[in-house]
Amino acid sequence: MAAIQTSIFTPATSARFDKLATIYPVKRSALVPMLLYAQDEIGYVSDAVVAEISQRLDLLELDVRNVLSYYSMLRTVPAGKYNVQVCTNISCMLRGGFELLDHCKNTLGIGHKETTEDGLFSLEEVECIGACCWAPAVQVNYDFHDDLTPAKMDAVLDAYRARETK
């Protein structure tokens, strides 16, 4: 591996990436998790992220971008601090998923893949998130919220707002 002189990541993440590049039989296997963890820290997969990861894994930037464009959770533009992902796939749709999506659009005043002006929330209509028996379900970043109604959704959003004022 080419030595990383100045990493854009925190020392903890940088150390984690050093290790991640060594555990697989083939170094490139670390690419997908590394992109996801990079996004968790930076907020999106920026050009600088692509550059550093390609260097860490001895790949072309093109290789990294080809993989990056494939996975729906990876984004190349910033999102809100809390990314509200509403599932409208069949099980959620039958129990009010679209109603929930419309409710989020109205209360947040934003559409699909848009971000509120204060940068706190972004909204996304997503495909099945694996919570079908607890539908309708929403993920905010990685947290699951199940069995929702518009009123419960308001409470969920309020709880994230409250985190900010603390």
Place this chain on the structure above:
Amino acid sequence: MPTLVSHPDEVKVLSRRFGLGAANIDKYLELDGYKATQQAIANGPEWIINTMKASGLRGRGGAGFPTGMKWSFVPKVSEKPKYILVNGDESEPGTCKDHLIFREDPHSIIEGTIIAGLAVGSKMGFIYLRGEYRYLLNIMEKAVADAYARGFLGKNIFGNQGVDFDIITQTGAGAYEVGEESALMESLEGKRGVPRIRPPFPAVVGLYGGPTVINNAETIANAPHILLMGGEAYAKLGTERNGGTRLFGISGHVERPGVYELPMGYSLRKAIYDVAGGIKGGKQLKAVVPGGASCPILKADEIDIGLDFDQMAKAGTMLGSGGIVVLDETVSIVEFALRTIRFYQHESCGWCIPCREGTDWIKKTLTRFHAGGGTKKDIDNVQYIAENMMGRTFCPLGDAAAMPTLGFVKKFRSEFEEYLAGARPADPLIQITPVGEPEHAGAH
């Protein structure tokens, strides 16, 4: 957090530790944890594979291939290392069973992975979860770290000289297609998740070119239970050629949705009306998608069948991933068909033309149809396109999109015709895209 449910008709084998805190390694050990692995080390590969074969366990991901046979296909001698790959990329709409296994009993997956490794002579396993399951990855990583700390993983496991096994856990980053075994290997190799042509099959040329066993997480988690109770005892719980029990996720319009462990062959009618409490709000049943979104729909008068692979195939559908989605009388099949194809269009990886173009054409046609701009020819066209996708792709995603579509237009053709004539759902679920404007398209 997902709630656990229970019903007296359940036969709890795989789920017997659910709700008992078995993610904690000490608790797991109290509940017969890691006994099966030690038995497997003592008795050797032939015993493991024979027991698995006797159990009649068939793959829980959807294809239903006999697990013991799959393991026996791996060559005994190989120049390249052999690998075990646990598919926890659970993404089939209607399916959330592995979610609960990862949360409630992560060590059973570790044990199953080691057992598969012992059976085929592999020293390394990968547990791959879908990207959305980050909190479950954290639970899995803690379980793996605890197993290493106790000497259950790593070198000389359980104090047995020369018996080594390592596990790597990771997630994907959002892609239904990666749940397909060959695309999963591509993703794990750090590539776009596109399928590989077979043959060669993974048992011969798989991950990094080495012989690879790929099993669904539920399949793998069954292995320790089977070794402890014996293959024949497990087989007896189910029906002929469909051994054991299975986690069924019942969702949609039922009173008590949830994941229930029922014997293979259990009545679909009873699963809906007894176990899940019947149709929500006392409404009438319209139809059932019996095994995840890709399985052809069953009408209300077709549910007197048993939930096993063979009975479902006989009824022209599939047991799939065990995700039973229940639709009440209010659901418009036109809307349901549109939402289903939107999913497959979004998830097609674009590698094979029939799937890439077919899902897009069907989605566009149904979007226009739904908006009121349809013609009778559209119904025929949708069927024609779907029929031409079948069997013409590297992986089953093309079939997975075509099969339910064919079910909708064949079984509910009259509903499409009535829609054309102006009959619309009282309460449309999907926003209508005005004809002539860019498609709403689920916005993805």
